[in-house]
Amino acid sequence: MKNKIYFLLSLAALWLFACYKSEERPTIIHGRVTEYGTGAPIERARIYVLCQEGTVLGPSNFTLIDSILTDADGRFYREYAEGELCGSVSFLPYKEGYFKGNEFYYTTDNKFFDVVLDPLSWFKVITAPDILGDRIYFTGTFTGAAGWDTWKGDGTKTWLFETRGNRDTWIDWDYYGGGMNSHRDTIYLPKHDTTTYTIHY
Structure with a gap:
């Protein structure tokens, strides 16, 4: 009788273990x-x-x-x-x-x-001074909310920004004292390529 009880308990334990494993x-x-x-x-x-x-x-x-x-x-x-x-x-x-x-x-x-x-893209901004103004400021969605300025006395300068491709970006620029956002352009940036934008001022 005792052996039979042990046998039944063993079967019950195996059944519980099998149920537990099936729930894993x-x-x-x-x-x-x-x-x-x-x-x-x-x-x-x-x-x-x-x-x-x-x-x-x-x-x-x-x-x-x-x-x-x-x-x-x-x-x-x-x-x-x-x-x-x-x-x-x-x-x-x-x-x-x-x-x-x-x-x-x-x-x-x-x-x-x-x-x-997001694929990488590069946006090259060239600032080329002429007789129109002494100093400009530019910003845009490609700068990560930063702004950049340059003087006429600096001569022609090149700025290269690593940004996100396959989308439009915008650039704002203006002369100091002229009020921001008076010049805005929207440019499409293809993936894995460099797009150049030149500001004459």
Whole structure:
């Protein structure tokens, strides 16, 4: 009788263990990386999988635990067994020729991520003085909210800005004392190329 009880208890334990195992769910990190402005898939973008660790009172530290490459269609997919990753996992996408992302994608509920990367572009501004004015000031969406000024006595100057491509940018410029925004142009910046704009003043 005692052996029969032990046998039944063993069966019950095995059944409970099987139920527990069946409820385990892997963590899935998956999605697609495309290019801003064209929607084209980005092949061989690298997805850095990070573990965030820290305390409520202290700063968080990110530890690299894996990386995934996107395929020809820009897709990435990887499964991790339960317990293989830490409690707070995120990823950061990167591809040479594109802006380095500073947005962490937190992996919760095995969500599918649509990741859009901004291609790099360069905007060259040339200031060429003539007889119209002594000093100008210019700014625009390509400067990151900064403003720049130059004097006629500086001669011709060249400014090169790294910015985001496949989109319009605008530039404002004016003489000192003339009131800002009296000269505005909108310029389209193609990806992975340099666009030149010359200001004669």
